Amino acid sequence: MRNLLLILAALFMLALSVTGIYVWQQWYNLENDTLDLNEPYLVEIERGSSLMGLMRELEDEGIIDDARPVRVWSRLSDRGRRIQAGEYRLTPDMTIPELVNRLERGEVVLHRFTLVEGWTFRQLREALARHEAVKHTIGELDDHAVMATLGSEALHPEGWFLPETYRFSRGTTDLEILGRAHQAMQETLEAVWADRDGGLPYDTVYEALILASIIERETGVAGERRKVAGVFTRRLREGMRLQTDPTVIYGVEDENFDGRLRYRHLRTDTPYNTYTRHGLTPTPIAMPGRASLEAAVQPIEGDHLYFVSRNDGSHHFSSTLAEHNRAVRKYQLGEDVDLENNGE
Numbered sequence: 001m002r003n004l005l006l007i008l009a010a011l012f013m014l015a016l017s018v019t020g021i022y023v024w025q026q027w028y029n030l031e032n033d034t035l036d037l038n039e040p041y042l043v044e045i046e047r048g049s050s051l052m053g054l055m056r057e058l059e060d061e062g063i064i065d066d067a068r069p070v071r072v073w074s075r076l077s078d079r080g081r082r083i084q085a086g087e088y089r090l091t092p093d094m095t096i097p098e099l100v101n102r103l104e105r106g107e108v109v110l111h112r113f114t115l116v117e118g119w120t121f122r123q124l125r126e127a128l129a130r131h132e133a134v135k136h137t138i139g140e141l142d143d144h145a146v147m148a149t150l151g152s153e154a155l156h157p158e159g160w161f162l163p164e165t166y167r168f169s170r171g172t173t174d175l176e177i178l179g180r181a182h183q184a185m186q187e188t189l190e191a192v193w194a195d196r197d198g199g200l201p202y203d204t205v206y207e208a209l210i211l212a213s214i215i216e217r218e219t220g221v222a223g224e225r226r227k228v229a230g231v232f233t234r235r236l237r238e239g240m241r242l243q244t245d246p247t248v249i250y251g252v253e254d255e256n257f258d259g260r261l262r263y264r265h266l267r268t269d270t271p272y273n274t275y276t277r278h279g280l281t282p283t284p285i286a287m288p289g290r291a292s293l294e295a296a297v298q299p300i301e302g303d304h305l306y307f308v309s310r311n312d313g314s315h316h317f318s319s320t321l322a323e324h325n326r327a328v329r330k331y332q333l334g335e336d337v338d339l340e341n342n343g344e
Helices: 002-032 050-062 066-079 096-105 121-130 145-151 174-194 205-218 222-235 245-252 262-268 289-295 321-331
Strands: 040-046 086-089 111-115 165-169 306-311 313-316
Touching: 040 050, 050 066, 050 096, 066 096, 086 096, 121 174, 145 174, 165 174, 174 205, 174 289, 205 222, 205 245, 205 289, 222 289, 222 306, 222 313, 245 262, 306 321, 313 321
Parallel strands: none
Antiparallel strands: 040 086, 111 165, 306 313
C-alpha cells in the first residue's frame, strides 16, 4: 500500500511538472512569438466583444496558431478582461501581450480628415460625405439645421470651421468633426482678434472673418497675405469698392457657373459682387486658415491700392491706377510693358 502511495505521489508530481513545463512553454511562446503576419492587419472590435472572441477570429484567419493558451495566460495574468472597442492595427512584430496592452489602453487607429484652406461649406460637407471612416449623420439636414445642431443657429455656416487636419477614430460622426472644427475656429478667431492692430476699417470679429475669407481666396502665397490685406483695408478706408473676383464667383456659383468668370458676371449685382457694391460681403466666402485671419487684422501698411495676378500664383501690386493698368496689360493681355521704372 505504501509503495502504491509513493507511486501515485510520484505520478502526481510528474503530472504537475509536465503541466508546469507546458504552461511555462505556452507563456514563453505568448510573450515572445509574434503574430503570423506579413503586413499590417486591421481588426475592428465591436462594443461588448471579448478577448477570446478576438483570439478565435485571429485563429480562424491563421494569424495565431491556437487561441486556447491565451485563455490560460489571460486568467493567470489577469489580462484582457477590459478591452476597448474600436479599430486596431496589428503588425508583424507584435506579440499577444503587446496586442492586449493596445486593446486595454484603447490605442485605436486614428484616421485623418483635412479641411483645406479656402474650401466652402458645401465642399466641406461633400468631403465629409466621401470619407469612408466617418459615420454620416447629416445627409438629410440643411445648412441651417447643421448649425442649429452645433449650437450656433444664428450663424451662417460659411467661414466658421478652421482648416487643419483632424484625427479621429472610425465611426466618429461628421457632426463631431464639424463640432471640433467649429470650436477651433471660434477659439482661433478670438485669439487673433485680441492681437489686432488699431485703426482697422471695420469693428467686429465677424468682419475680420469675412475679410480673411476673401484674402484666403485671393492668394495662396504666404508672403502676400498681409499685402493683400493692406490693399483691401486701404480701399475700405477710402470708400473704394474691393473689386475682387472671388466674391463675384461665390455669388454666382449656384447659377450654373462653369468656372469661367465673364464680364456679365461682373455686371450682375448680387450681395457678393464687390464690383457693384461697397464694403465687405454679407458673409465669408470660404474657410480661412489662421494665416489669413492674422493677415486680416494685421495688414501691412503702405500705399498699394491694386494688385493683379501674374498667372503663376503670385501678384503684382500697384499704388496708382495707371501703374495697375500697365500691369494688367503685361500680365493679363501679354503686352511687352516695362514695369521696372513705375515707382514701386
